[in-house]
Amino acid sequence: MSEKLLHIAGLGKAFGGNVVLDGVDMAVARGEIVGLLGPNGSGKSTLLNIATGFEALDRGSIVFDGTPIEKLAAHRIVGRGIARTFQLPSMPTRMSVMEVAMAASTARHGVWDTLLRPAPARQAEQAARDKAARLLRELLLEPVRDLPAAALSGGQKKLLGIVCALMGDPQMLMLDEPTAGVHPNLRNDIVQALLRLNAAGMTLVVVEHDMHFIQSLCTRCVVLDRGRIVASCRPDELASNERVAEAYLGAAAHQRAEAAQEAFA
Numbered sequence: 001m002s003e004k005l006l007h008i009a010g011l012g013k014a015f016g017g018n019v020v021l022d023g024v025d026m027a028v029a030r031g032e033i034v035g036l037l038g039p040n041g042s043g044k045s046t047l048l049n050i051a052t053g054f055e056a057l058d059r060g061s062i063v064f065d066g067t068p069i070e071k072l073a074a075h076r077i078v079g080r081g082i083a084r085t086f087q088l089p090s091m092p093t094r095m096s097v098m099e100v101a102m103a104a105s106t107a108r109h110g111v112w113d114t115l116l117r118p119a120p121a122r123q124a125e126q127a128a129r130d131k132a133a134r135l136l137r138e139l140l141l142e143p144v145r146d147l148p149a150a151a152l153s154g155g156q157k158k159l160l161g162i163v164c165a166l167m168g169d170p171q172m173l174m175l176d177e178p179t180a181g182v183h184p185n186l187r188n189d190i191v192q193a194l195l196r197l198n199a200a201g202m203t204l205v206v207v208e209h210d211m212h213f214i215q216s217l218c219t220r221c222v223v224l225d226r227g228r229i230v231a232s233c234r235p236d237e238l239a240s241n242e243r244v245a246e247a248y249l250g251a252a253a254h255q256r257a258e259a260a261q262e263a264f265a
């Protein structure tokens, strides 16, 4: 077992002429809760998409738990132990919350298992059902488990996204803006649930804009600015970090200049 669970080196990605990640080096140790921050468009989601196999990289390497994963398809990366959630989870309209959670189970059985339902297949299904029920309870979705998943609020859909990600027992969970659109009352519940997961051994990487959420959750913050890492520090050091201020103020100044240009065009 390597101490560094995730090791990203020299990661580069461009969309057409737009260089989005420009030589990113980043390591995450087992048991850390890393906040991935940066102004809009700095490349956070792209980094998550590449690490989880949803986007191909142009250059660089990604090693997870000692194995290169940069060429693996998304489902193989899940099999290696990295799960993720999405900024805007969409849910099937005809499935209940419980059914969606069950469908995310990574336990697989074949046609004969489905037709004949031998004892091992029935036991595996029961185990998945028990796990889904436990996770729905843990993520505060027990009261709505029989409702159509599409009827959930935006915040509840995010929680269900976390449940689905956890059904495969990942070693690392990557969350893309878990509190965006979530009612403030629910945010602390999400923090507490994530802290419990971390206490049970899960490593977390969280893309998030809510600084209060970051402060209450993360052990370390990595800040991206225009595709480069400009800071890696404790959450309480962010406010006094000049490179962080420059990244955010620079972005704000740039946006103001763009707005001014548009206004006078």
Ligand SMILES: Nc1ncnc2c1ncn2[C@@H]1O[C@H](COP(=O)(O)OP(=O)(O)OP(=O)(O)O)[C@@H](O)[C@H]1O
Pocket (backbone or CB within 6 Å): 015, 018, 020, 038, 039, 040, 041, 042, 043, 044, 045, 046, 047
């Ligand atoms: N599939 C894509 N095709 C073309 N351009 C893309 C694609 N995905 C992302 N981009 C561009 O890459 C840049 C970085 O986007 P990304 O979503 O990674 O930033 P972010 O830091 O997550 O931003 P935000 O905080 O606003 O979500 C943006 O300019 C975006 O338009």
